[in-house]
Amino acid sequence: MMTNHNPPEVPNRSYLGTPATAPGPSGPQMLTHFLRIRDNPLRYLADMQAEYGNVVQFPIPRPPTYLIADAQAARQVLMASPRDYSKQTIQYSALSLVTGNGLLTSDGDTWRRQRRLVQPAFSARAIDRLADHVVRAMQRVDDRWLALPDRGAVIDMDELMMGATMEIVGASLFGADLTADADQLAQATLRALEVVVARARVPITPPAWIPTPANRRLQHAVGELDDLVESIIAARRSRLVDDTDLDMLDLLLAGDESGDALSVTEVRDQIVTFIVAGHETVASALAWALWCISGDDHVQSRMHDEVDSVVGAGELSMATLADLPYTRAVFEEAMRLFPPAWLVTRKALKDDTLARTHVPAGSLIILSPYLIHRDPQVWSNPHSFTPERFLGIDTRGAATATSYWPFGAGPRLCIGRDFSYAEGVLILAGLVRRARFDREPGQAPPVPLPQVTIRPAGGVRLRVSRRG
Ligand code: HEM
Numbered sequence: 001m002m003t004n005h006n007p008p009e010v011p012n013r014s015y016l017g018t019p020a021t022a023p024g025p026s027g028p029q030m031l032t033h034f035l036r037i038r039d040n041p042l043r044y045l046a047d048m049q050a051e052y053g054n055v056v057q058f059p060i061p062r063p064p065t066y067l068i069a070d071a072q073a074a075r076q077v078l079m080a081s082p083r084d085y086s087k088q089t090i091q092y093s094a095l096s097l098v099t100g101n102g103l104l105t106s107d108g109d110t111w112r113r114q115r116r117l118v119q120p121a122f123s124a125r126a127i128d129r130l131a132d133h134v135v136r137a138m139q140r141v142d143d144r145w146l147a148l149p150d151r152g153a154v155i156d157m158d159e160l161m162m163g164a165t166m167e168i169v170g171a172s173l174f175g176a177d178l179t180a181d182a183d184q185l186a187q188a189t190l191r192a193l194e195v196v197v198a199r200a201r202v203p204i205t206p207p208a209w210i211p212t213p214a215n216r217r218l219q220h221a222v223g224e225l226d227d228l229v230e231s232i233i234a235a236r237r238s239r240l241v242d243d244t245d246l247d248m249l250d251l252l253l254a255g256d257e258s259g260d261a262l263s264v265t266e267v268r269d270q271i272v273t274f275i276v277a278g279h280e281t282v283a284s285a286l287a288w289a290l291w292c293i294s295g296d297d298h299v300q301s302r303m304h305d306e307v308d309s310v311v312g313a314g315e316l317s318m319a320t321l322a323d324l325p326y327t328r329a330v331f332e333e334a335m336r337l338f339p340p341a342w343l344v345t346r347k348a349l350k351d352d353t354l355a356r357t358h359v360p361a362g363s364l365i366i367l368s369p370y371l372i373h374r375d376p377q378v379w380s381n382p383h384s385f386t387p388e389r390f391l392g393i394d395t396r397g398a399a400t401a402t403s404y405w406p407f408g409a410g411p412r413l414c415i416g417r418d419f420s421y422a423e424g425v426l427i428l429a430g431l432v433r434r435a436r437f438d439r440e441p442g443q444a445p446p447v448p449l450p451q452v453t454i455r456p457a458g459g460v461r462l463r464v465s466r467r468g
Contacts, residue, residue: 008052016061021358024048024057042342042370042450045069049371055357063347064363069371070355071378075402077346077354077365079410085346087412089364092345095276095452097218098192098225100265102273103415115415117262118270121251122415126172129247130422131318133171137164138316138430145434145466152465154440158287158456161427165283166275168423173274174232175247185228189275192221197451229268248274276452278416281340282423284453285406287460289334289428291446292385294437294462299387302326304467307433316426324425327432329390331424335406337385339369340453344408369405370454378403438463 008023015027025033025048036044048056049069056067068074077085086107096105103114120126141164170182195218236249246254252270255261262270293300303326310323348363359365374382379389395404407414414420431437440463446456 015059015064018061018064018360020057020059021360022055022057022066023052025052025059027059030059040447040450042368042448042454045366045368046371055355062362064360065366066354066357066359066363067366067368068354069368069375071372071375071402073354074367074372074405075409076352077367078344078405078408078412079401081352082410082412084349084352085365086349087345088347089345091343094196098189098196098222099273099276100269102266102269104273104277113260114262114266114270117256117260118252118415120254121248122419123251126246126248126251127419127422128318130168130172130419131316131321131426133168134423134426134430135316136171137167138427140164141431142434145464148435148464148466150466152438152463154461155464156459156461157290157437157464158283158459161283161286161290162280164427165286165423166279169275169278172419173248173271175249181228181232185225185232185271186275186279188221188224188228189272192218192225193276193452195221225272226268229271230264233264233267274416277414278419280453280455282420284338284340284455285331285335285420285424286427287456288338288454289331289424290431290437290462291456291460292334292337293330293432294439296385299330299385300432300436303330303428303432304436307429311429311433316430318422320429321422321425324429325391326387327429328421328425329387331421331428332390332395332404333385333387336373336379336404337383338448338454339373339406341406341408341414342370342450342454343368373404373406375403434467435464436467438465
């Protein structure tokens with residue numbers, strides 16, 4: 001949001017030879033900003049946008065660093081000239097310490113080959129099987145609701161969603177037979193991620209090969225991940241696969257018709273990528289959706305009506321998904337206000353002009369769907385939770401991709417988008433069909449805490465009461 005009607009002019013200065021081309025804090029100011037960045041980088045970016053406008057340059061000489069909170073410029077980077085922008089950024093290289101060279105962090109020809117080989121794991125048929133896993137996870141949640149006292153109980157829905165989405169991504173990857181391995185893998189992944197998130201917050205981090213305690217924790221967790229995945233793959237290769245029962249791991253191992261297939265290391269990298277990219281993202285979106293609906297009787301009763309009439313006493317299934325437009329709109333609106341992947345970064349490979357600002361080759365471009373999703377020039381009443389705004393809009397279309405891109409846009413669009421919509425909408429439907437969610441009187445909203453995804457600080461503790 002731009003609150004300043006006369007944004008500061010481009011200062012006539014340079015940062016160790018890198019000329020300023022956009023307004024932004026000075027070097028001495030920046031020195032006092034590091035604590036703010038460490039405290040809450042999302043709030044910091046929003047503050048910088050409010051102070052300097054939609055394009056902010058930070059006083060960092062190498063790489064020149066820009067926050068670009070402009071919808072058209074984001075479209076240019078992600079969709080119009082994606083080949084001019086790479087993922088070789090500090091954020092993605094920190095993530096690759098855990099995910100290796102998986103689909104999320106790879107670039108260029110390596111990425112193109114991987115995307116082709118990984119795509120079958122996200123085919124419509126593969127996503128169809130997801131419904132079974134969601135139904136199973138929801139049954140466990142339903143059992144929990146049965147034990148609720150009549151006046152309901154306060155439950156941390158964020159924690160519950162983290163568990164459910166981890167179970168679902170694990171079951172989708174490995175089938176039902178490997179739950180113990182999935183759990184161990186997930187724990188090792190989370191331990192490694194913790195170190196990486198902490199690294200990304202501190203301006204100067206020792207390189208990963210220096211044996212600091214944090215780096216030793218990282219190496220240990222990554223070593224554990226490697227061993228686990230290797231043994232899962234070895235076991236899988238020696239088993240006879242029934243063609244009707246393929247899970248995502250089978251599809252990753254299969255390769256294409258030309259005989260090209262991912263190596264063991266590449267499969268490891270994809271598995272870890274899916275756990276990192278496919279678990280906390282969906283859980284955060286759901287936790288925020290539940291927070292939003294808990295404050296809105298009208299929305300919740302519309303969801304109840306829809307789910308009761310579509311699912312009734314029957315089973316949730318992929319077939320019901322298309323008939324839940326309002327529930328989908330709730331999920332979409334929650335991701336507008338709280339897009340889990342709050343930061344998307346790119347390196348400019350050549351000189352360019354973004355939002356009328358010259359950005360030199362080599363620049364770090366920081367884009368944030370969080371800021372664009374709340375831009376009053378793009379969205380009316382941007383801070384209000386109004387799922388109705390998504391009814392009748394096809395968010396898969398390119399037109400909305402400029403103003404709404406929780407899953408990114410262009411060729412690097414999230415490969416798990418359809419998977420996430422199916423999972424998120426079915427889980428929301430499964431939750432509201434059996435329970436209602438309320439805040440306690442005077443309950444303060446959770447503070448959005450930007451980590452790998454935007455997490456609700458302190459969880460989303462809601463009073464859950466059984467319906468009917
Ligand atoms: C609500 C849930 C999710 C959100 C908000 C989300 C968001 C995103 C975003 C914004 C990107 C693009 C990043 C960029 O351009 O720099 C992305 C890429 C990706 N996501 Fe997701 N994601 C979600 C769920 C999933 C799931 C469930 C999976 C897998 C099981 C997944 C796997 C990936 C992968 C592999 C990529 C890289 C794709 C490529 O570059 O080819 N995501 N995601």
